[in-house]
Amino acid sequence: MTESKTLTGSSLLFEVLQEHGVQHVFGYPGGAIMPIYDALYDSDVKHFLCRHEQGAAFSAVGYARAAGTVGVCFATSGPGATNLITGLADALADSIPVVAITGQVPTAAMGSDAFQEIDIFGLSLACTKHSFQVTDINELEKVLHQAFEIALEGRHGPVLVDIPKDIQLAAVTQRLDKLSHLKNKVKLPLADISKALDLLTHAKQPILYVGGGVGMANAVEEVRDFAEKTGMPSVSTLKGLGAINPDNENYLGMLGMHGTKTANIAVQQCDLLVVVGARFDDRVTGKLDEFAPNAKVIHFDIDTAEINKRRAVDAAILGDLKGNLPLLTTDLKISDWQQKLQQMSTDFAWRYDHPGENIFAPAVLKTVSDLMPSNTCITTDVGQHQMWAAQHMSFDDPSNFLTSGGMGTMGFGLPAAIGAQISRPHDTVIAVSGDGSIMMNVQELATIKRYQIPVKVVLIDNAKLGMVRQWQDLFFDGRLSETDLSDNPDFVMLATAFEIKAKLITKKSEVDAAVKEMLDHDGPYLLQVKIDSAENVWPLVPPNTANDKMMEGV
Amino acid sequence: MNAITLNKYQLIIMADDKQVVLERILQVTRYRGFLINGMNAEVNTGNNIATITMTVSSERPISLLVDQINKLIDIKGVEVDNSSATNQQHSA
Numbered sequence: 001m002t003e004s005k006t007l008t009g010s011s012l013l014f015e016v017l018q019e020h021g022v023q024h025v026f027g028y029p030g031g032a033i034m035p036i037y038d039a040l041y042d043s044d045v046k047h048f049l050c051r052h053e054q055g056a057a058f059s060a061v062g063y064a065r066a067a068g069t070v071g072v073c074f075a076t077s078g079p080g081a082t083n084l085i086t087g088l089a090d091a092l093a094d095s096i097p098v099v100a101i102t103g104q105v106p107t108a109a110m111g112s113d114a115f116q117e118i119d120i121f122g123l124s125l126a127c128t129k130h131s132f133q134v135t136d137i138n139e140l141e142k143v144l145h146q147a148f149e150i151a152l153e154g155r156h157g158p159v160l161v162d163i164p165k166d167i168q169l170a171a172v173t174q175r176l177d178k179l180s181h182l183k184n185k186v187k188l189p190l191a192d193i194s195k196a197l198d199l200l201t202h203a204k205q206p207i208l209y210v211g212g213g214v215g216m217a218n219a220v221e222e223v224r225d226f227a228e229k230t231g232m233p234s235v236s237t238l239k240g241l242g243a244i245n246p247d248n249e250n251y252l253g254m255l256g257m258h259g260t261k262t263a264n265i266a267v268q269q270c271d272l273l274v275v276v277g278a279r280f281d282d283r284v285t286g287k288l289d290e291f292a293p294n295a296k297v298i299h300f301d302i303d304t305a306e307i308n309k310r311r312a313v314d315a316a317i318l319g320d321l322k323g324n325l326p327l328l329t330t331d332l333k334i335s336d337w338q339q340k341l342q343q344m345s346t347d348f349a350w351r352y353d354h355p356g357e358n359i360f361a362p363a364v365l366k367t368v369s370d371l372m373p374s375n376t377c378i379t380t381d382v383g384q385h386q387m388w389a390a391q392h393m394s395f396d397d398p399s400n401f402l403t404s405g406g407m408g409t410m411g412f413g414l415p416a417a418i419g420a421q422i423s424r425p426h427d428t429v430i431a432v433s434g435d436g437s438i439m440m441n442v443q444e445l446a447t448i449k450r451y452q453i454p455v456k457v458v459l460i461d462n463a464k465l466g467m468v469r470q471w472q473d474l475f476f477d478g479r480l481s482e483t484d485l486s487d488n489p490d491f492v493m494l495a496t497a498f499e500i501k502a503k504l505i506t507k508k509s510e511v512d513a514a515v516k517e518m519l520d521h522d523g524p525y526l527l528q529v530k531i532d533s534a535e536n537v538w539p540l541v542p543p544n545t546a547n548d549k550m551m552e553g554v
Numbered sequence: 555m556n557a558i559t560l561n562k563y564q565l566i567i568m569a570d571d572k573q574v575v576l577e578r579i580l581q582v583t584r585y586r587g588f589l590i591n592g593m594n595a596e597v598n599t600g601n602n603i604a605t606i607t608m609t610v611s612s613e614r615p616i617s618l619l620v621d622q623i624n625k626l627i628d629i630k631g632v633e634v635d636n637s638s639a640t641n642q643q644h645s646a
Contacts, residue, residue, distance in 0.1 A: 121574065125581045130627045133573060150627060305621035 007172040009140050009163065010039035013101065016144040017045055022072050024048065024063065024422050026056040030076025031116060033103025035168035037074075048422060048451060051443035053080050055415040057087020058441065060098050062419030065402045066377050066429075068218070070097045070151050071419060077104050078116030081162070082123065086409060089127040091158035093406025094239060095216060097151035098158040100128075106166040107135055121162050129157025137170035145176075155303040156216055192315035193327050196298045199315060200230075200330060203272035203296075205337045208232045209255070212239030212405065213277020213301060215398030217321040223276055226325050227251070230332050233341045235263040237278050239405040242395035250338055252345060256284040257541045258387040261348040264539075264547040266341050267292050274328075275299045277321055280310040281406070290546035300324060350392060357507050358532045361385065361460050362392040364511050368430065368458060369393035371515055376400060376428040377420045381413035381437030383467040385460040387537045389432045411440025417455045418447055428456065428519065435461040435488050445498040448524045456518050457526040459491055462533040470536045474554065475543070495526040502526040560611040562591065564635040565620070567606040570628040571597045579606060579629075582622050588612040603630065 007015065013036060017025070026048045029037040040047055050056040053075040060071030075084050081102040091098045105114040124131035130150045132143045140163070147159040200206065208230075214223050220243050227234050227244055234244045235255040244251045253260035255267055267273070273295045278284070285291040288310060299306070299313040300321050307316045317324050354360035365388050378393060379402040380386040386403055395401040402420060404412040417431035438459055448455055469483040495502035501521060505514045505528070518525045539550040569575045576595060583590055593608040610619065620632045 122577065125574065125578055126585065303625070305618075305625055307621075309618060309621075 008035065008039065008168065009134075009137055009170050009172060010035040010168045011042070012141055012172045013144060013163070013168075014039055014043040014045055016141060017072065020070065020145075020148045022070070025072040025074055026050050026059040026063070026419065027074030028053050028056055028076070028080060029074075030080045030103065032077035032105055032165050033074060033080070033101075033168070035165060036101065036103065036163070047074075048418070048447065050415065050418075051446045052441065053083030054086050054411065055418075055441050055444045055447065057084045057098070057100065058090070058412050058415035059419035059422070059444075059447075060100075061087060061091050061094075061096050061412075062379060062402055062416030063423045064091075064096050064098055064419075065416070066399055066420035067423035068399060069423070070099055070148055072099050072101070074101050075103070076116065077102065077120070078118045080116075081120035082118055084160075085123060085127055086407075086411075088124070088158045088160065090404055090407040090409045090412065092127055092129060094212065094404065095156045096158065097156040099147045099151055100158060100160045102160060102162045103168065104133070104162045104164040107164045108166070110164065120160070124160045124162075127158075128160045131160040131162070133162040133164075134167050135164065137167050137172055138174070140167060140172070141176050155213075191317040191319065191324060192298075193317065193324075196315040196317060196328055197330065199272055199296050199298055200274070200328060200332070203332070204334065205270045206232050206272040206274060206332065206334065207267055207270040207295075208234035209237075209267070209273050209275045209278055210234055210240040210243045211237045211276065211278025212398065213321065214240055214243040217277060217302065219277075219322040219325065220397060222322050222325050224248075226329050229329050231334060231338060232274065232332060233266055233338060235259070235267060237281065237284055237405070238390055238403060240278065240398065241390060241401045242398040246394040246396070249342060252341060254390055256281075256547065257286065258391065258537055258539065259541075259547070260345075260391070261539055261550065261552070262341060262344040264541070264550060265344065267295075268546065268548040270295050273297045275301075275313075276325060277301060279306045285310070286541045286547040287544050298328075357509070359505065359508055359511060359529055361388045361529070361531045361535060363508070364460075364515070364529050365389055365432065365458070366392045367511055367515050368432075371519060372430065373428050373519070376430060377402065377417075377424060379403065379413045379417040379420060379429070379431045381431075381433045381440070382408045382410045383434045383437055383465070384462070384470065384535070384537050385432055385434040385437075385466075387467075388460070391537075410437040413437060414441050414455075414457065415444045415447075417457075418444060418453055421453050421455050429454075430456045430458060432458045432460065434466060435459060435463060435485055435491070436465040438491075439488075442494070445495065445500060448500060449498040452523060454523050456521075456524070457495075458518070459526060459528045460531060461488070461491065461528050462531050462535065463488060464533045466533070466535075467537070469533075473536075474540070474551070491526065491528045500524045500526055502528065504528040504530065506530040558613050560589070560613055561616070562609065562611040563616045565608045565610065565616075565623070566633045566635060567608065567623060568630040568632075569604045569606060569626075570630065571602040571604045572628040575604065575626070575628045576606070578626050579608070579623060582626065583608070583610060583619060586619050586622050587614050588619050
């Protein structure tokens with residue numbers, strides 16, 4: 001330890017943030033975090049005032065995902081801290097590196113049911129990768145460094161640091177000499193490389209199953225190279241979209257509940273699944289016992305706990321995907337399999353020749369996808385529009401498609417787009433939302449207004465909670481319970497109230513011009529797209545059903 | 555009623571003596587579908603290492619729990635004492 005100038009805990013926080021390259025944070029002030037906001041006043045870190053702590057957490061998630069870095073958010077004690085929880089849970093489910101700083105009542109008041117006191121440390125256990133509560137000023141610097149290291153080490157995740165007000169105000173007289181805080185816990189078993197190579201060379205119908213771990217491992221190039229050199233047909237999870245070049249002739253699209261018919265049939269028929277950064281999520285597998293029933297499995301992952309968690313594997317290759325996957329690259333003799341699946345992709349290609357004048361949501365999203373500039377970042381909320389975006393838009397990198405995969409959190413899209421746009425000011429950012437989802441964090445339109453953030457919003461409006469309505473129609477005898485949103489506000493007027501340019505379209509003939517107008521507009525823009533409320537997302541694998549028994553319409 | 559076979563295991567967990575490490579272990583154990591039948595925790599004040607001995611039961615394989623506890627930041631290691639593994643049947 002060396003002597004240094006006297007700092008407070010709050011000013012030390014900003015020094016550490018800057019040591020970790022943090023330029024932007026998202027937050028909302030309050031009583032127990034006032035010393036930190038006072039120190040912010042003198043800091044070079046740029047703070048974005050969100051209008052709800054959940055918005056701040058999702059903006060931090062969007063920032064992290066779009067830029068491949070750590071997102072940071074602040075909240076005060078009590079309700080401020082609890083409002084972060086959904087965002088942290090979302091970050092945990094999708095393995096996103098976020099550091100959340102919460103103010104806490106002074107240590108002397110802790111445990112006394114003080115005003116705005118909640119045990120956020122206890123509440124954080126189930127929704128963070130790790131958490132700290134700092135009760136000794138001499139621990140603060142080390143803890144803050146550890147928070148960043150843990151967020152990024154191995155499988156990424158959110159870390160919460162709870163700092164009581166007296167610790168924020170306490171004098172720091174000593175700084176750490178050298179940063180070496182985290183023990184190296186990574187003790188991975190030897191990889192089954194030779195076994196995997198043997199499985200691969202004997203496979204006649206292999207499939208590459210690509211998940212969100214690819215983007216987080218910064219291994220997009222390696223996975224694309226592997227797919228190209230082996231010629232292996234590939235499928236993607238929701239969170240893996242963008243990892244495989246969508247123009248690869250052997251890429252079959254998304255698998256799972258709303259996956260393509262070809263992807264699901266191919267997986268069901270394959271004799272080998274090469275799984276990269278994916279976890280056999282229930283939305284992917286359908287009925288687990290009948291998922292890829294004839295396949296051997298090679299599983300690449302950074303997280304030991306994902307191996308054999310839901311599906312027994314034949315070869316496990318743990319650790320850095322970027323270094324490990326090239327070890328398996330080999331020439332495969334699978335031309336019959338490739339041709340069969342290419343033909344199937346042609347036979348089962350999406351169709352956009354929807355009858356009538358009503359706007360067909362898949363077609364409008366394809367139009368946006370076709371017209372948007374390269375490297376556009378798309379965020380979504382959750383529901384039908386999310387699945388249509390996944391099915392009908394093309395992404396050239398996983399960091400260009402930000403969607404709440406594991407948690408499925410409505411309200412994600414708008415604040416995540418704000419975070420993405422802050423991290424990538426020169427790229428177009430479009431939030432694809434629904435009329436149900438956008439109301440979950442609609443207050444963030446005020447954040448867009450305040451900072452003139454040029455986010456575009458494509459609002460797919462069916463005046464319903466569409467996905468729930470679809471399930472009620474299909475699986476609950478059409479008993480529509482609390483899914484009608486026909487009393488929505490006037491979204492154009494609402495956006496206009498936040499000085500955001502907005503337009504409503506209701507007919508197919510209006511789509512092209514409206515999308516172009518939105519994309520050409522320099523500032524924020526909301527395009528409300530009115531669609532038929534009876535439209536469903538197809539195909540659909542019903543619950544507890546094998547993926548090749550999908551419904552394609554009713 | 556279906557008979558469910560619960561396998562009983564004894565875990566020996568070594569952990570840094572950090573805040574809420576015990577709560578973290580308990581939370582993970584419950585969430586991952588294991589019943590806690592008994593536990594004992596002691597701290598070596600010389601090296602600040604806690605040794606937690608825990609008996610758990612579940613129909614799920616113990617490796618699922620071991621891997622999840624091992625992921626906790628403050629955990630140094632988890633061992634399964636196979637000598638104490640037993641089966642018991644419950645009606646559900």
